[in-house]
Amino acid sequence: MILLVVLTKFVYKPLMKMVEERRKRIEFGIKAGEKGVKIINEAEEEKAGIIKKADTQAVAIISEAEKNAQKKAQEIATQADKKAQQTLKEIMLIAERKEKEQMNKVEEEAKKLVKEAIIRTVQLKPEQVDEKLIEEAVRGLRV
Amino acid sequence: MKYSVNNYVGAFTQAIKMAPNEATGGLVKLLKKTGDIKHFNKIVEAIHKKLVNEKGGKWINIETARESALKKEKIKHNFSEKDYIDFKINPELVAGMRVTVDGEEELDNTLNQKLKNLFR
Numbered sequence: 001m002i003l004l005v006v007l008t009k010f011v012y013k014p015l016m017k018m019v020e021e022r023r024k025r026i027e028f029g030i031k032a033g034e035k036g037v038k039i040i041n042e043a044e045e046e047k048a049g050i051i052k053k054a055d056t057q058a059v060a061i062i063s064e065a066e067k068n069a070q071k072k073a074q075e076i077a078t079q080a081d082k083k084a085q086q087t088l089k090e091i092m093l094i095a096e097r098k099e100k101e102q103m104n105k106v107e108e109e110a111k112k113l114v115k116e117a118i119i120r121t122v123q124l125k126p127e128q129v130d131e132k133l134i135e136e137a138v139r140g141l142r143v
Numbered sequence: 144m145k146y147s148v149n150n151y152v153g154a155f156t157q158a159i160k161m162a163p164n165e166a167t168g169g170l171v172k173l174l175k176k177t178g179d180i181k182h183f184n185k186i187v188e189a190i191h192k193k194l195v196n197e198k199g200g201k202w203i204n205i206e207t208a209r210e211s212a213l214k215k216e217k218i219k220h221n222f223s224e225k226d227y228i229d230f231k232i233n234p235e236l237v238a239g240m241r242v243t244v245d246g247e248e249e250l251d252n253t254l255n256q257k258l259k260n261l262f263r
Contacts, residue, residue, distance in 0.1 A: 111262040119237050122254060126238050129254060130208060133239030137252035138214075141221040141242065 145177040148189045155190050156197070191227070196245070200225030204243040208236040208253070 122129050151170070158166040174180040192202045203226050205218055210232055218240075219228060233241075239253035 115258050115262055118258060119254070122238055126209065130238040133252050133254060134207065134214065137240040137242065137250055138218060138221060140250050140252060141218075 144179050144182055146179065148182070148186055151179070151186045152189045152193050156193055192245075195225070195227045198225055200227060201244050202226075202246070203228045204231060204241075205229070206231045206233045206236060206241040206243075206253075208232070208234055208238050 151174070154173075155166060155170050158169055162169075170186075171180070171183075174183060174186070179186070195202050200223060203222055205228060207230075215228075215230060222228060235255060236253040237255045237258075239255075239257075240250075241248070241253050241256070242250040
């Protein structure tokens with residue numbers, strides 16, 4: 001009986017106390033672990049949400065950028081086309097003007113040649129032409 | 144020129160009315176003095192024109208391309224005896240005749256003019 005009392009007081013109670021403390025510590029550990037897992041899960045969910053949101057934003061940004069790029073490319077193409085047409089028009093005008101100048105030059109040259117040919121022909125035997133023109137002039141004076 | 148042709152013409156026509164015998168000598172002296180003697184022919188022609196005009200005549204310039212073409216007598220018949228007719232040769236006309244009356248072109252029947260009109 002004494003032994004039982006002694007054992008109860010000095011062995012069983014401290015042992016039970018130790019067991020109880022250990023159980024509490026384990027329980028606390030388990031609870032902390034569960035809480036940690038929950039936090040991790042929440043963090044994972046939040047991370048997934050952020051990534052999803054970022055993905056959506058990135059897609060929108062890329063889409064907008066593509067639209068802008070297409071618009072810009074279209075504008076550049078239109079401007080380039082306009083410029084090309086303008087240049088072509090100017091080239092055609094220059095060509096036309098040069099052709100006209102060339103034609104005028106040829107015409108002037110031809111006139112000069114014909115004029116010279118007539119003068120030379122008249123100068124070979126000028127009397128007849130001279131007489132005719134002077135007669136005409138004298139008749140003109142009488143009038 | 145120190146003085147204009149018109150100034151000399153005016154002075155001479157005044158002088159010839161006041162002192163007819165001394166006017167010509169006076170003009171020559173004046174031209175020598177002013178240094179305008181080198182323009183003597185031009186001034187004399189202008190005086191001549193003025194005198195012709197004062198007598199009621201016209202100064203006629205007849206230009207032809209060559210001497211042989213001039214039929215002076217035939218042409219003179221078309222003008223008054225008071226008129227002065229100055230015949231000139233101008234090969235640039237090629238053929239025909241150009242008439243100027245008192246410095247204004249009256250008639251141009253030259254081949255040069257006809258060609259100009261033709262190739263205008």
